[in-house]
Amino acid sequence: MDKKIFTYLLLAIFALAFLLRVVGLDRNPPELFGDELDVGYHAYSLFKTGRDYKGNLLPTYLQSFNEWRAPFLMYVTAPFVAIFGLNEWGVRLPSAVFGTLTVLLLYYLVYFLTKKEKLSLLVAFFLAISPWHIQYSRAAFEVALMLFLIIGGLFALFRLSKTKSPQWAILAGALFALSLYTYNTANVFVPLFITLTCLLYLPFSKQKKHIAIVGVVFLIMIIPLVNNIVFGHAADRYRQFSIFYNQEIVGKINLMRIYPNTNPLIEQVFHNRPIEWSKKIIQNYATAFSPQFLFIHGDVTFRHSLHEVGQLLWFQLPLLLIGLFFSIKKHQKEHLFWLGWLLIAPLPASITIDGAYHATRLFLMVVPLSVLSAYGALIVAEKLAGFKKKSILLFCLLTLFIFFIPLAEFLNYQHYYWQHYPFDSWRWWHCGYKEAIQSLVSLESEYEKVMIETTYEPALKRYLFWKKYPPQKVFYLDDQIKPNAVDGLSGFCLDEKTCFVDFGGVLEEKQVKNGILYLISHERNVLANWTNDPPGWIKVIKTIKNPWGDPLFYLVTAD
Structure with a gap:
């Protein structure tokens, strides 16, 4: 095939990957959920002050209200927030951009290893249309950036094996180290996989100087992380x-x-503990390869999966099995590399409580599964070419049939994603808070005080984000809910005007006072529908509804 055609095909795949990850980024997923708001407000604080929103200067681990988080995604997001604002685009675009670039980078990595254009294009194509990869590239999840850094580190490592240039060694060590500052899965995966890669492609006797450079750069850069794990809070979430x-x-x-x-x-x-731990690890590890997870329903959490499709599309199953059989049979270096990746990828999730179906912690599986699917597709294409010699009609019919199945399944996936998923998943994305907070902010100047219900979901970070509240005013905020702290209610105050409270259930007349604007939850604070028939002592200013049109929040005041 002509070199120009390969270039055009690669550009088409890259454009497809970009469109699938960027179009409608502010509309679907239907709203920024809590972790995304946390990423965005940290990025906003870093951009404005150089500190996280708890006041730590250029932290190597970020302190949030209820946990400590790996920082690199927030640092990467800061310039996007500076350019696009504190909104869906500013927060989600980094994942979409690096997710798209991963498709391109993976093409070059596969081509560098195999020198096979068709295989490299197919791998890029499978990753471009992967529901698993698309899902995590359209929200502010750390794993899209983590995967980009790991593939970038691998590419630099392979360039090092060819060029013997110390610049590639430094880049490889730096990218691998940064992946550890992105998501905790990398802490287990990267050291194991670097070891496998060096054993396969970088014989120590010939490359010990350059391997040493990679190791030194990597170790120096992770010193703050190790310090945080041993003496700080970086291991808190792992223990959880x-x-x-x-x-x-x-x-x-x-x-x-x-x-x-x-x-x-x-x-x-x-x-005893060793036996129970071993049983749980084996169970988690095996479940990661189950058809239920990979092809039927995917992750049990609606933020991680559509549930109507698996982490992969069904048409990949036969291709994956063919590619797996082919790779095991070949037993060549490149096949051992991808098989090793596939076997190592589930290990970090396997040592966690709910790791069996956790698509975030298992995200690194998406690359070798795409590669094995591509191997299978190439073999099927070669078999089809044999039919062409026997019967052009049979060849055309088989080609149309094989092409139609993946296309139909992908269109079905996209239809569900755009038409149904926002309605099925709205609760998992915490829908309604954006409209509720923005409406409250537009009205709060007319009232002496604002009281926000905070037990439906923690409302503080939602208020800070959508109001674009100055981060420096939050540095030393005590956000612990204290009994009888706000007009006899449990809660805390952000400032003299804005308080977050627990009404203790259904809102009562004695709790509502003149001159105060209340944001309350229909689920927690209301027995009936107050949109058309509120109690006589309440004035409903606005009803915020969920995507199905049911009441979700009310802005109310005393009547």
């Missing part, structure tokens, strides 16, 4: 989700040991 700290496992062990008619010594042999 790790099976090694899970009290349910301990409870199960204790329960098994006290069954009637059992010998305590024997029970200790069969029921």
Whole structure:
């Protein structure tokens, strides 16, 4: 095939990847959820003050209201927020851009390893249309950036093997280190996979100087991270989700040991932490490869998956199996590389409590699965070419049939994503807060005080984000809900005017006072529909509805 045609095809795939990740980014997913707002407000604070919103100067780990977070996505997002504003575009565009660039970078990585244009184009195409990759490139998830950094580090490492240039060694070490500052999955995956890659492609006896440069750069750059893990708060979230700290496992062990008619010594042999940990790891690891997860429903969380399709499209299943069989049979270096990636990728998720179906923690699987699908597609194409010699009509019919199935499935996926997904997933994306807060902000100057219900979802970060509240005023805020702190209600105040409270259930007449604007939840604070028939002591200023048209929030005051 002519070189120009390959170039045009690559540009077409890149354009397709860009459109699938950028079009309607402010509309679908239907709203910025809590973690995205956190990313955006941290980025806003870094841009405005050089500090995170808790006041830490140029932190190597960011302090949020309820956790500590890896910082690199926030630093990358800061210039986007500066250019596009504190909104959906400013927050989501970095993931969309780096997700799109990953498609291009993966093409070059595969081509560098194999020198096969068709295979490289197919890999890029499969990643471009992957529901798994699209889902995480259209929201401010850290993993899209993490994958870009890891593939960039691999490309630099392979360039190093050819050029022997120390610049590539420095770049590889830096990109791998930055991936560890992006999402915790990289902390386990990157060291293991760098080791595998060096064993396959960089014999130590010939490359020890350059491998040493990669290692030194990597180790120097992760010193602050290691310090945070050992002496700081970077390991807090890991402890929260790790099976090694899970009290349910301990409870199960204790329960098994006290069954009637059992010998305590024997029970200790069969029921102990190493055995239970091993069982959980194996279960999580095996489930990551299950058809239920990969092809049927995907992640159980609506933010991570559409549920109507799996993490991959169905037509990839036979291609994946063909590609897997081919790679195992070939047993060549390039095939061992992708198989090794596929086997290592689920390990970080396997040591977490809910890692079996967690598409975020399993996100690194998307690359080897795309590569194996591409190998399978090439083999199918070669078999089809054999039919062409026997019967042009049969060849054309088979080609149309094979082309139609993926196209129909992809169009079905896109139809569901745009027409149905916003209605099915709205609760997971915390819909309604944008309209509610923006409406409240437009009215709050008319009132002496504002009181916001904060038990439906934590409302503080939503107010800070959509109001574009000055970050320096939040640095030392105590956001802990305290009993009887706000006019006899549990809560806290942001300033003299704005307070976040727990009304304790249904809003009562005695809690409503003149001169105060209230933002309340229909689910938590209202028994009936107040849009048309509110109590006599309430004046409903505005009703905020969910995508189905049902009441979600009310802006009210005393009547």
